[in-house]
Amino acid sequence: MRGNDGGKRLGAAELGAELGERATLVQFSSAFCQPCRATRRTLADVAGMVDGVSHVELDAEERLELVRELGILRTPTVLVLDAGGRIVRRAAGRPRKADVIAALGEAV
Structure with a gap:
């Protein structure tokens, strides 16, 4: 997992969902993306294991402005x-x- 994006912030308005109390896993997916399904399961598992962490999945095609x-550049992107x-x-x-759990260590 790469480092930060220059301190860019996302909120409920951009995500269409509330942020997690401690951290949020944001997944960009597309309809026919096979790895997106496995990624969804992985992130949901981690969010279920770690208190205060939420998982939000966004359809990249529906959110083109945010994607740009x-x-x-590809799905899944987390x-x-x-x-x-x-x-x-x-x-x-x-x-x-x-890797997701390790990345959360930086966020919480």
Whole structure:
């Protein structure tokens, strides 16, 4: 997982969902993306294991403006946000559970 995006922040208005109390896992997916399904399960598992962490999945095709603004080039792309919505980590492709948990360590 790569480092932050220059302190860019996302909030409920951009995500269409409330931020997690401690951190938020934001997943950009597309309809026919096979790895997106596995990523959804991984992120939901981690969010269920770690108190105060939420998982928000966004359809990249429906959110093209945000995709362009954030430079999302493929799905799945996962952003890890801290409690204030600041992007602290980013990964393209299917992340491993251990990497997600490690990235959360920076956010909480």
